[in-house]
Amino acid sequence: MSAAVPQGRRPRHLTVGRLGVYAFLVTAALFFMLPLWIMVVTSLKPMEEIRLGNILALPAAMTFEAWSKAWSSACTGLECNGISVGFWNSVRILIPSVILSIIAGAINGYALSFWRVKGANVMFGVLLLGAFIPYQVFLYPLVRIFSLTGIYNSLTCIVLVHVIFGLPTMTLLFRNYYAGLPIELFKAARIDGGGFWSIFFRVILPMSTPILVVATILQVTGIWNDFIFGLTFAGRENLPMTVQLNNIVNSTQGERAYNVDMAATMLAALVPLVVYFVSGRWFVRGIAAGAVKG
Amino acid sequence: MSTVSVRDVTVAFEAVQVFDGLSLDIQEGEFIVLLGPSGCGKSTLLNAIAGLLDVAEGQIWINGKNVTWEEPKDRGIAMVFQSYALYPRMNVRENMSFGLKMAKTPRPEIEKRVAKAAELLQITPLLDRRPDQLSGGQRQRVAIGRALVRDAAVFLFDEPLSNLDAKLRNELRVEIKRLHARLGKTTMVYVTHDQIEAMTLADRIVVMKEQKIQQIGTPDEIYHRPANLFVAGFVGSPQMNFVKGRLENTGEGLSFLAGDRRVPLSGYPFMTAPSAGQDVVLGVRPEHLEISSTGIWPGFTVDIVEPMGADTVIWCSDGAGSVQVRTSGSRRATPGESVTLHVDPTQVSLFAADSGERL
Numbered sequence: 001m002s003a004a005v006p007q008g009r010r011p012r013h014l015t016v017g018r019l020g021v022y023a024f025l026v027t028a029a030l031f032f033m034l035p036l037w038i039m040v041v042t043s044l045k046p047m048e049e050i051r052l053g054n055i056l057a058l059p060a061a062m063t064f065e066a067w068s069k070a071w072s073s074a075c076t077g078l079e080c081n082g083i084s085v086g087f088w089n090s091v092r093i094l095i096p097s098v099i100l101s102i103i104a105g106a107i108n109g110y111a112l113s114f115w116r117v118k119g120a121n122v123m124f125g126v127l128l129l130g131a132f133i134p135y136q137v138f139l140y141p142l143v144r145i146f147s148l149t150g151i152y153n154s155l156t157c158i159v160l161v162h163v164i165f166g167l168p169t170m171t172l173l174f175r176n177y178y179a180g181l182p183i184e185l186f187k188a189a190r191i192d193g194g195g196f197w198s199i200f201f202r203v204i205l206p207m208s209t210p211i212l213v214v215a216t217i218l219q220v221t222g223i224w225n226d227f228i229f230g231l232t233f234a235g236r237e238n239l240p241m242t243v244q245l246n247n248i249v250n251s252t253q254g255e256r257a258y259n260v261d262m263a264a265t266m267l268a269a270l271v272p273l274v275v276y277f278v279s280g281r282w283f284v285r286g287i288a289a290g291a292v293k294g
Numbered sequence: 295m296s297t298v299s300v301r302d303v304t305v306a307f308e309a310v311q312v313f314d315g316l317s318l319d320i321q322e323g324e325f326i327v328l329l330g331p332s333g334c335g336k337s338t339l340l341n342a343i344a345g346l347l348d349v350a351e352g353q354i355w356i357n358g359k360n361v362t363w364e365e366p367k368d369r370g371i372a373m374v375f376q377s378y379a380l381y382p383r384m385n386v387r388e389n390m391s392f393g394l395k396m397a398k399t400p401r402p403e404i405e406k407r408v409a410k411a412a413e414l415l416q417i418t419p420l421l422d423r424r425p426d427q428l429s430g431g432q433r434q435r436v437a438i439g440r441a442l443v444r445d446a447a448v449f450l451f452d453e454p455l456s457n458l459d460a461k462l463r464n465e466l467r468v469e470i471k472r473l474h475a476r477l478g479k480t481t482m483v484y485v486t487h488d489q490i491e492a493m494t495l496a497d498r499i500v501v502m503k504e505q506k507i508q509q510i511g512t513p514d515e516i517y518h519r520p521a522n523l524f525v526a527g528f529v530g531s532p533q534m535n536f537v538k539g540r541l542e543n544t545g546e547g548l549s550f551l552a553g554d555r556r557v558p559l560s561g562y563p564f565m566t567a568p569s570a571g572q573d574v575v576l577g578v579r580p581e582h583l584e585i586s587s588t589g590i591w592p593g594f595t596v597d598i599v600e601p602m603g604a605d606t607v608i609w610c611s612d613g614a615g616s617v618q619v620r621t622s623g624s625r626r627a628t629p630g631e632s633v634t635l636h637v638d639p640t641q642v643s644l645f646a647a648d649s650g651e652r653l
Binding site: 182184185187188189190191192193194198202203206207 | 341344345346365366367371372373375376377379380381382383384392393396397440444452
């Protein structure tokens with residue numbers, strides 16, 4: 001065979017380095033898949049099988065009993081209505097919190113990047129500072145404020161808290177996105193006679209789809225996964241799923257029902273998981289955008 | 295009557311003053327071009343006229359009305375931007391009618407005006423397309439159309455052709471000029487750094503540098519009688535040749551002397567009384583130099599020849615410096631060839647060496 005003349009596409013060779021990269025990636029993937037695997041198989045096993053200790057093995061007699069128990073009849077303390085109560089509580093908290101915090105962040109970002117409000121930079125700086133102070137610092141003062149105003153331990157209270165704490169990130173997110181839009185668009189809309197709201201709704205918001213998706217992902221996962229605000233501000237009636245999950249797992253008496261615990265955990269993780277699978281590409285962007293917040 | 299009048303305007307960003315007491319009067323129906331290098335403040339001035347920038351001091355009058363504190367929409371202006379600034383989520387028709395909708399114009403009137411503007415700019419077939427389905431030239435046409443439907447007395451253009459390729463730029467330039475002629479009494483203020491656009495479009499050119507107006511004049515005045523060294527060097531391509539020298543009294547009156555080279559200045563229209571012995575800079579455009587055996591400037595050698603089709607630019611060097619000579623396109627020269635140059639004494643410009651001002 002004659003030596004190949006260099007032409008066309010350069011041939012790709014599997015080098016040792018490349019093999020190493022693949023080996024690392026496969027190992028890393030397995031490492032992170034392992035807990036999920038254990039959770040899924042355990043939740044599908046009856047307790048007798050779990051007692052054998054083969055935690056990695058596939059279930060011999062697959063059953064969804066643990067899932068239905070976790071959903072509708074697992075006990076959180078004295079009540080035995082399963083985690084479904086928490087699920088619907090979380091949904092009720094999630095929807096208004098996500099919508100309101102995104103609207104507030106979008107308007108804030110729009111005002112800060114286009115209207116050059118007096119003192120805008122100072123305001124933005126203060127807002128960002130707020131984002132970097134640990135939440136725990138705010139808990140007690142907020143509890144006092146809310147109980148004084150009489151909304152403590154209510155749905156309003158927990159939604160308000162999520163909106164307030166979502167504001168710095170949402171504002172930053174939208175401000176940075178809007179800073180990347182050409183300012184001339186805004187100028188053209190000003191000359192065309194648009195005011196603050198008409199420019200926002202007719203020109204800017206229709207261009208915001210990508211950042212709205214990112215913001216939604218960020219807020220949905222963030223608020224769904226919240227534990228401490230829910231525990232502190234939501235009140236007994238509105239405890240979100242994360243808090244109920246904790247109650248189920250920690251209030252077991254006698255033998256620990258690993259399969260129910262696992263199923264309940266999977267159920268609690270379902271919403272972020274679905275969001276992830278539906279919008280993988282956007283999800284990564286959302287995480288990257290959220291990375292500024294640590 | 296002047297439609298646009300900028301009176302003693304000062305613009306400041308934070309603490310930095312951009313203009314300090316700048317004034318400019320623009321007549322009705324006039325095509326004014328603000329010309330200058332980037333950062334000279336021409337766009338800032340346009341934005342101040344548009345009301346997109348607050349002025350710190352001074353007044354802006356449009357159509358006999360003091361609009362210094364008015365919103366942009368109430369100033370009777372329309373504006374076209376370099377980046378087109380079309381609303382990306384609206385189609386062409388919606389883009390063009392947005393301003394009228396904001397002004398609560400009745401629907402039939404909107405349709406009539408949009409149809410008329412679209413026809414004028416030949417974009418009727420594009421009306422239902424979105425901006426991302428248009429080419430650059432089409433987008434800029436739509437942007438001009440969006441300005442047209444506003445029926446404004448004053449059109450402001452902020453480097454509208456700078457994002458287009460050379461061929462389209464020429465086409466649209468001609469169209470803008472035609473549009474101005476057709477609209478009749480519409481005043482246009484046009485910002486550019488492109489001197490060809492300035493020369494071809496303007497009734498009057500305002501040359502700016504470092505936030506100051508250097509010269510206001512017709513393209514002819516700007517080109518043939520530049521007010522200072524900056525204007526002389528900025529306008530014209532290839533650039534005007536500058537030769538440093540002195541004014542001397544010789545037998546036939548005042549002359550320009552640089553070494554043993556001489557240009558008689560008996561016919562030169564001095565603006566200020568010259569004095570012999572003064573250090574000056576002589577400016578002469580490449581087309582006013584000629585390679586001729588009977589010339590008055592001997593001792594040059596051909597350095598580089600640049601054939602440009604319609605004409606040829608020949609760089610001639612005398613060892614110390616070089617000058618560019620514009621000759622006919624058919625003229626050929628060989629580098630290294632010795633030549634003698636002739637200067638047309640009626641076409642030169644003289645500048646004071648110290649201040650750079652025209653003499």
